[in-house]
Amino acid sequence: MTRIAPSPSPSIARLLADFDARRPAALARAVSIVENQRDGFDALLASLHPRIGRARRIGITGPPGAGKSTLTTQLTLAYREAGLTVGIVAVDPTSPFTGGALLGDRIRMESVALDPGVFIRSLATRGSLGGLSSSTRVVADVLDAFGFDRILLETVGVGQSELDIARSAESTLVVLVPESGDSIQALKAGLMEIGDLFAVNKADRPGADRVRNDIELMLGMRAGRGLQDAPAHHGVDLGRIGNPARAAREAARGEQEERWVPPVLRTVAAKGEGIAELVDALDRHFRYLGTSGELTRRRRARWREQIIEVAEQRLRRRVWQDAGVQAFIDSVLPAVEDGSRTPFGIADELLRRAADILTRTAT
Amino acid sequence: MTRIAPSPSPSIARLLADFDARRPAALARAVSIVENQRDGFDALLASLHPRIGRARRIGITGPPGAGKSTLTTQLTLAYREAGLTVGIVAVDPTSPFTGGALLGDRIRMESVALDPGVFIRSLATRGSLGGLSSSTRVVADVLDAFGFDRILLETVGVGQSELDIARSAESTLVVLVPESGDSIQALKAGLMEIGDLFAVNKADRPGADRVRNDIELMLGMRAGRGLQDAPAHHGVDLGRIGNPARAAREAARGEQEERWVPPVLRTVAAKGEGIAELVDALDRHFRYLGTSGELTRRRRARWREQIIEVAEQRLRRRVWQDAGVQAFIDSVLPAVEDGSRTPFGIADELLRRAADILTRTAT
Secondary structure, three states: OOOOOOOOOHHHHHHHHHHHOOOHHHHHHHHHHHHOOOOOHHHHHHHHHHHOOOOEEEEEEOOOOOOHHHHHHHHHHHHHHOOOOEEEEEEEOOOHHHHHHHHHHHHHOHHHHOOOOEEEEEEEOOOOHHHHHHHHHHHHHHHHHHOOOEEEEEEOOOOOHHHHHHOOOOEEEEEEOHHHOOHHHHHHOOHHHHOOEEEEOOOOOOOHHHHHHHHHHHHHHHOOOOOOOOOOOOEEEOOOOOOHHHHHHHHHOOOOOOEEEOOEEEOEHHHOEOHHHHHHHHHHHHHHHHHHOHHHHHHHHHHHHHHHHHHHHHHHHHHHOOHHHHHHHHHHHHHHHHOOOOHHHHHHHHHHHHHHHHHHHOO | OOOOOOOOOHHHHHHHHHHHOOOHHHHHHHHHHHHOOOOOHHHHHHHHHHHOOOOEEEEEEOOOOOOHHHHHHHHHHHHHHOOOOEEEEEEEOOOHHHHHHHHHHHHHOHHHHOOOOEEEEEEEOOOOHHHHHHHHHHHHHHHHHHOOOEEEEEEOOOOOHHHHHHHHOOEEEEEEOHHHOOHHHHHHOOHHHHOOEEEEOOOOOOOHHHHHHHHHHHHHHHOOOOOOOOOOOOEEEOOOOOOHHHHHHHHHOOOOOOEEEOOEEEOEHHHOEOHHHHHHHHHHHHHHHHHHOHHHHHHHHHHHHHHHHHHHHHHHHHHHOOHHHHHHHHHHHHHHHHOOOOHHHHHHHHHHHHHHHHHHHOO
């Protein structure tokens, strides 16, 4: 029988023992090892693998300044009051221009930072954001395996990071503010697809109701309903969400799946308002995920991505870091520079070498 | 002899003929084909390959609101007055939260948009920003091959995008504003490494001189000089820039390479102030790149990246889109879900299949 997983080294085995004993230091070390892909990270993850699946993963995204961190803190406090443990992964694109704001947010989180039932980790971008979404997923896996009940994945909603992170989450909350301004614009760009729930935060400011209405209209239009029909039920609803054409076909076939209508909530996180309703909505979404089979689908999609990612990472390491491949590339660079060879012709030669390397190093 | 590059299809051959005749429609089509990796894009790029290398590529980055687009426009006007042609690639992370500002910037650019000697393309993020840096590079390649004298690569400086794009550029200009606020903070996070030139824009606002001083101090400190020594020469200077330890070793060996001291300029782009000085500084940097050998180094680094990228893309296409691989992954998902198999054990099996596929499909 093929060896299923790499055997842990003695030091990883010791770490696992401490991890099993729920030692906080072991948790921190395990997170650090998998986040940075240090020696033994794959053996560690493989050993933790059977324990993954109990936690609920909630993504929280939105523009800078929406008050996501404050909302995350309030949600955490609410969960703690209910006796649940919470892991928070804050994805922090390393940029000087958002540095100031994020630092402020992290200070606010100290009201939960001293609670042993809460674990907070900030992940900084190193290299591409693709790498970050992968780190987020495996860090969440470690927290899941350790036994946290809720895992909050908080991202700054710029670029594609929110889409990547949303794929790691089972419920994605999009946080907007009255000053989101061009809120219709905001809703076009992919947030509609990933938002399972919407919250207009700082809802005590002027414009909050307008933003809520805008969002509900957009959701209603995407559902194929007329402008005059506001969504009646926030929560599970039979309706035509997401793909009106497909829904019409399904209706014609007599199939009518349960569909989720994203609720649009009002919160004033700084005052703790609207938090109970948010917790409730998240619970309802999780029940919907279970009864509709969507939870299984999303988790399988996550595993599929991770499988491909792990394989790609290994392949890249074996091939691009091969000394022969490096030497070959060095040797052709002058020809590429002077125009006599192109990257495309060279690519095929590289793939031949890749085939050889992979065949040679197959385990 | 191995076929060096894929032969263009008839339609690509026709496109190339129109491209050679410098037809604007052919340029736009070529850009679109390579940006979106449409059929024939690799044959097209391979055919254009020998013509690449004449243009000067200038990266322009900085926080949202720094006035980059205005500065880019002014730089473009200055180059046009000098009889040079300009291609502009504006990298636009697709995010609802910056959508409004970027739209405003694009409107300003219309003062150059009608000029046949200027070509403007906005690239939106699709998927990871890694893909975007790759698109930027190949679009710049097409503009280069078409004959543009200057190619301006403008990015919103958030996340790692500015670092990725800077690798496509030969000179990178970092644009800050007096309200950059925590400017020392701003300078920590990698901008110091990529900035060949700095410009404090909107320099008629209060705080401009302080920001300039802060930047110069930071540059001086990185150069290993004391706080009391302000950089004396903005431009080519013998000094200890970048890596004081290495510079000390080189000095010990009797080597003292020309080093570049990034100038810190004042501009008020909206009024066209400081633009002539900027053009001059960019020209000086380009001369430095030539005499120091740095131009060759940077271009080779760019080709190396592109070679690996092309090979990786091909590999990914051949392996992950293989029907057998997809079916295999589908078949193991339930076991991964229930914990009896891990992504790590599966990865090795996938690599064996990858080796087979690559061997089979080798050209």
